[in-house]
Amino acid sequence: MAAAQVLRSEWTKIRSVSSTVWTLGLAGVVTIALGMLISILSRNDYDSLNAKDRLTFDPTYISFAGMSLGQLAMIVFGVLVVSNEYSTGMIRTSLAAVPQRGTLLFGKVFVATLLALAVGLATSFVTFFAGQAVLGPYRAGLGDPGVLRAVIGGGLYMTLIAMFSMGVAAMLRSPMLSLGILMPFFFLISSILGGVSATKKIGRFLPDQAGSRIMQVKTPFDDDTPYGPWGGLAIMVAWVVLALLGGYALLKKRDA
Amino acid sequence: MIEAVGLTKRYGAKTAVYNLSFQVRPGTVTGFLGPNGSGKSTTMRMILGLDAPTTGQVTIGGYPYRKLPNAPRQVGALLDAKAVHGGRHARNHLLCLAQLSGIPARRVDEVLGVVGLQDVAKKRSKGFSLGMGQRLGIAAALLGDPQVLLFDEPVNGLDPEGILWVRNLMKALAAEGRTVFVSSHLMSEMALTAEHLIVIGRGQLLADMSVRDFISANSADFARVRTPDSEPQHREKLTAALTEAGGQVMPEQDGALRVTGLPLPRISDLAHGADVRLWELSPHQASLEEAYMRMTQGAVDYRSTIDQRAGLQEQLPPGAVPQGQMPVAGQGQPGWYAPPPPQQGGQPFAMPQPQMPQPPQDPAGTPNPYAGAPQPPAAPVPAAAPAPAPDLTKGATDNEDAAR
Amino acid sequence: MITLDGLTKRYGEKVAVNDLTFAVRPGVVTGFLGPNGAGKSTTMRMILGLDNPSGGAVRIEGKHYSQLKDPLRRVGALLDAKAMHGGRSAFNHLLCLAQSNGIPRARVSEVLDTVGLTAVAKKKAKGFSLGMGQRLGIAGALLGDPEILMFDEPVNGLDPEGIHWIRNLMKSLAAEGRTVFVSSHLMSEMALTADHLVVIGQGRLLADTSMSDFIRQNSRSYVRLRSPQRERLLDVLHEAGVGAVEARDGALEVDGTPPERLGELAASRQVVLHELSPQQASLEEAFMRLTAESVEYHAHSDRPGGAVPAGEPPAWGEGWQRRKGA
Numbered sequence: 001m002a003a004a005q006v007l008r009s010e011w012t013k014i015r016s017v018s019s020t021v022w023t024l025g026l027a028g029v030v031t032i033a034l035g036m037l038i039s040i041l042s043r044n045d046y047d048s049l050n051a052k053d054r055l056t057f058d059p060t061y062i063s064f065a066g067m068s069l070g071q072l073a074m075i076v077f078g079v080l081v082v083s084n085e086y087s088t089g090m091i092r093t094s095l096a097a098v099p100q101r102g103t104l105l106f107g108k109v110f111v112a113t114l115l116a117l118a119v120g121l122a123t124s125f126v127t128f129f130a131g132q133a134v135l136g137p138y139r140a141g142l143g144d145p146g147v148l149r150a151v152i153g154g155g156l157y158m159t160l161i162a163m164f165s166m167g168v169a170a171m172l173r174s175p176m177l178s179l180g181i182l183m184p185f186f187f188l189i190s191s192i193l194g195g196v197s198a199t200k201k202i203g204r205f206l207p208d209q210a211g212s213r214i215m216q217v218k219t220p221f222d223d224d225t226p227y228g229p230w231g232g233l234a235i236m237v238a239w240v241v242l243a244l245l246g247g248y249a250l251l252k253k254r255d256a
Numbered sequence: 257m258i259e260a261v262g263l264t265k266r267y268g269a270k271t272a273v274y275n276l277s278f279q280v281r282p283g284t285v286t287g288f289l290g291p292n293g294s295g296k297s298t299t300m301r302m303i304l305g306l307d308a309p310t311t312g313q314v315t316i317g318g319y320p321y322r323k324l325p326n327a328p329r330q331v332g333a334l335l336d337a338k339a340v341h342g343g344r345h346a347r348n349h350l351l352c353l354a355q356l357s358g359i360p361a362r363r364v365d366e367v368l369g370v371v372g373l374q375d376v377a378k379k380r381s382k383g384f385s386l387g388m389g390q391r392l393g394i395a396a397a398l399l400g401d402p403q404v405l406l407f408d409e410p411v412n413g414l415d416p417e418g419i420l421w422v423r424n425l426m427k428a429l430a431a432e433g434r435t436v437f438v439s440s441h442l443m444s445e446m447a448l449t450a451e452h453l454i455v456i457g458r459g460q461l462l463a464d465m466s467v468r469d470f471i472s473a474n475s476a477d478f479a480r481v482r483t484p485d486s487e488p489q490h491r492e493k494l495t496a497a498l499t500e501a502g503g504q505v506m507p508e509q510d511g512a513l514r515v516t517g518l519p520l521p522r523i524s525d526l527a528h529g530a531d532v533r534l535w536e537l538s539p540h541q542a543s544l545e546e547a548y549m550r551m552t553q554g555a556v557d558y559r560s561t562i563d564q565r566a567g568l569q570e571q572l573p574p575g576a577v578p579q580g581q582m583p584v585a586g587q588g589q590p591g592w593y594a595p596p597p598p599q600q601g602g603q604p605f606a607m608p609q610p611q612m613p614q615p616p617q618d619p620a621g622t623p624n625p626y627a628g629a630p631q632p633p634a635a636p637v638p639a640a641a642p643a644p645a646p647d648l649t650k651g652a653t654d655n656e657d658a659a660r
Numbered sequence: 661m662i663t664l665d666g667l668t669k670r671y672g673e674k675v676a677v678n679d680l681t682f683a684v685r686p687g688v689v690t691g692f693l694g695p696n697g698a699g700k701s702t703t704m705r706m707i708l709g710l711d712n713p714s715g716g717a718v719r720i721e722g723k724h725y726s727q728l729k730d731p732l733r734r735v736g737a738l739l740d741a742k743a744m745h746g747g748r749s750a751f752n753h754l755l756c757l758a759q760s761n762g763i764p765r766a767r768v769s770e771v772l773d774t775v776g777l778t779a780v781a782k783k784k785a786k787g788f789s790l791g792m793g794q795r796l797g798i799a800g801a802l803l804g805d806p807e808i809l810m811f812d813e814p815v816n817g818l819d820p821e822g823i824h825w826i827r828n829l830m831k832s833l834a835a836e837g838r839t840v841f842v843s844s845h846l847m848s849e850m851a852l853t854a855d856h857l858v859v860i861g862q863g864r865l866l867a868d869t870s871m872s873d874f875i876r877q878n879s880r881s882y883v884r885l886r887s888p889q890r891e892r893l894l895d896v897l898h899e900a901g902v903g904a905v906e907a908r909d910g911a912l913e914v915d916g917t918p919p920e921r922l923g924e925l926a927a928s929r930q931v932v933l934h935e936l937s938p939q940q941a942s943l944e945e946a947f948m949r950l951t952a953e954s955v956e957y958h959a960h961s962d963r964p965g966g967a968v969p970a971g972e973p974p975a976w977g978e979g980w981q982r983r984k985g986a
Binding site for chain 3: 415419441524528649
């Protein structure tokens with residue numbers, strides 16, 4: 001009963017601020033547009049690829065290329081949903097209305113997650129079909145082995161990115177601080193660690209690298225990743241759970 | 257001396273200030289009153305040359321602000337406590353201002369000491385509370401040791417000690433022969449600080465007179481009379497005698513009587529004649545707030561109504577007081593503001609010149625004390641009748657703060 | 661009823677609230693006074709369960725705030741007019757609060773009407789002036805029609821009509837038998853609103869009394885007398901052993917004798933009185949005296965910062981710095 005009230009209230013909160021529309025909208029548009037652009041480039045490039053590369057050519061994964069940028073909008077969405085409460089002072093009003101802090105936090109995360117999942121899945125399917133349409137003769141079909149998993153996984157990946165951001169924002173409270181840590185983390189540090197061979201082994205246990213594995217249909221030749229697509233997603237889920245529990249523990253303890 | 261002549265400001269189709277003429281004289285604290293959206297801030301901004309008047313002009317010591325030689329040393333103003341670069345130290349903020357107008361750095365430490373901020377002089381003003389920001393703003397206003405001072409809501413965010421200090425500071429500045437012009441929403445505070453008042457509503461001048469005159473022109477003085485508690489029949493007897501003599505008598509909450517229309521000695525004589533002993537006979541003047549409310553009714557943008565509690569009827573607590581009891585003067589009743597008296601009609605401020613709206617009481621010859629007596633502002637309206645909201649449609653656009 | 665029992669809050673070494681014990685009773689408006697930094701806001705936040713006490717407890721009708729079911733229906737609070745998301749419309753702000761406590765949607769429009777914001781219900785709160793934000797905060801407090809209401813500096817930013825309205829609102833809420841707890845720095849405003857006072861300084865309880873007792877205990881009260889038979893009145897007073905002082909305007913001032921007794925005295929000796937008025941100091945004077953004394957007591961420092969004569973303001977914050985140095 002009480003939980004249903006909180007969910008209804010959180011739904012009102014999330015739908016009544018404009019940042020929801022533009023962050024999620026941007027996530028979709030950027031992912032789809034960039035995915036199509038990269039798909040066009042890949043198609044034009046296909047002839048210059050050598051035989052080995054042609055074998056591992058992954059039309060599904062290529063159509064998801066826009067996600068590296070689109071996920072940033074998802075991060076902003078996740079961060080703002082939680083930290084807006086703090087930056088505006090709304091948190092005091094919210095906690096006075098719902099003193100059960102766990103109920104408040106998880107109600108909020110639940111509603112935001114559902115929304116992110118809906119947007120994530122829609123984006124994922126649209127970007128897949130748009131990318132395949134552009135790829136023309138080299139396209140993959142939804143019925144090909146592993147492809148459906150990858151497309152659904154793309155939606156799950158975006159959702160989990162948003163959830164992770166919510167957990168981090170719940171710990172840090174400030175939107176600027178949260179974005180200042182998450183943005184470089186996903187955009188720079190992860191790819192730097194992945195780029196240098198010495199740190200590559202650590203890098204692939206980061207949430208985005210582990211999670212993005214699920215979008216791959218064909219694995220590269222020299223791949224020695226110790227987990228499969230679902231294993232990677234499980235690693236990402238573990239990060240998300242950790243972040244949310246951290247956020248909950250701090251919220252529970254802290255003065256508002 | 258500040259002088260406005262025919263001052264008018266239009267923002268597009270909306271007239272914020274219309275044909276305002278007044279003088280703010282040195283040597284007294286002049287209060288500047290008006291409801292939200294009445295054009296107070298716009299007027300202040302025009303005085304300081306921040307906004308240009310559409311027509312008319314306002315001068316300080318004979319010059320428009322922008323033509324004043326070395327303006328910061330002649331005029332000090334506190335407009336908005338938050339108009340400070342948050343990342344700057346309090347001292348540096350003042351030092352910048354001082355250097356702009358050739359004021360020695362020594363003076364900065366002086367004013368910091370005056371407002372009690374010397375301990376936090378090296379802190380960034382970002383971390384300041386509203387009260388500290390207000391102190392810093394006052395320090396800036398005092399910096400040039402100016403002859404003319406403007407304060408917009410100076411006690412905002414201050415604690416009681418700060419409020420007392422600001423009040424005494426303003427009085428002291430005026431006593432030194434300076435011109436002090438203060439706007440505030442706090443009537444009780446203004447009554448203690450200002451000697452002279454300028455009241456505007458809807459951008460037009462409503463009153464320009466001393467506080468004392470303002471109160472007597474817009475409300476009635478009254479006497480509080482108390483008879484021995486042990487003998488209630490004496491109270492009846494006295495009420496009858498006073499009413500017969502032409503006085504208007506209303507009961508107060510604690511059993512005393514509020515008498516209007518009779519001077520104190522006359523009441524004393526009547527009591528003596530009726531053989532009634534008195535336990536109290538004290539003269540009272542209506543508050544500045546009551547007088548102000550009476551004058552500005554109808555010039556208000558956001559009017560509150562009675563809480564109907566329709567969705568929550570079952571929640572009414574056991575001690576709920578039924579509506580519609582006998583009106584009791586003064587306090588304790590749901591004092592929703594009574595609608596403007598019919599005499600004033602719908603447009604109390606139609607005239608551009610300050611012509612006092614008729615005080616709604618009829619001093620003599622009104623037989624029914626409840627019908628003719630000056631309605632105290634706390635008089636309840638009939639139950640569940642929401643006060644009229646003349647201007648709700650104009651909404652936020654009518655609000656000067658929200659408009660920016 | 662709000663009950664505080666040894667409530668204490670420490671931030672590191674600093675004690676913000678020190679062993680506060682008092683009760684806020686229904687049916688009257690209780691004022692909550694104290695200088696800046698006295699711990700008023702911290703106390704109010706602990707009542708709402710926003711801050712955790714370091715020691716002691718605060719209960720609402722015997723329960724901790726977090727144990728209340730649908731707390732907005734029990735306690736309504738205005739803590740900070742800015743405690744809302746500026747991008748949300750006034751209506752939606754109240755709607756999400758209402759939904760979280762199962763309050764019907766119709767009530768939202770109703771409280772918006774009550775505070776006079778119906779016309780701007782669909783506007784975003786960030787365009788609101790301080791006064792409008794304050795009204796929206798008050799609407800939030802009224803939303804659940806609670807028996808307990810708390811207001812922190814409610815008149816901040818309101819115009820005179822708004823101040824008048826909120827004052828009467830608080831009084832009528834109390835008259836309906838509700839508990840109304842309100843903090844303010846404006847003594848003159850508080851004097852018109854509150855029936856009972858709780859005063860704290862440096863986190864400690866300084867007073868918990870009725871308004872009239874507070875003023876009586878902390879300031880001089882006297883009776884002003886005027887009579888056409890002034891000499892005779894002086895004689896009568898002298899005979900009765902009542903000391904009178906002449907005021908500048910020719911009236912007489914009598915300390916320590918109730919007006920009732922003076923009235924009886926004059927009546928029995930057939931002296932005509934043209935004025936017999938009990939005079940009380942203002943709440944502000946009483947407050948200044950009390951807090952100055954407490955400051956002095958703790959700091960053992962120079963002169964009391966009480967009622968200061970006009971014309972020569974002391975350096976602002978003298979007392980403030982004294983307290984800080986204490």
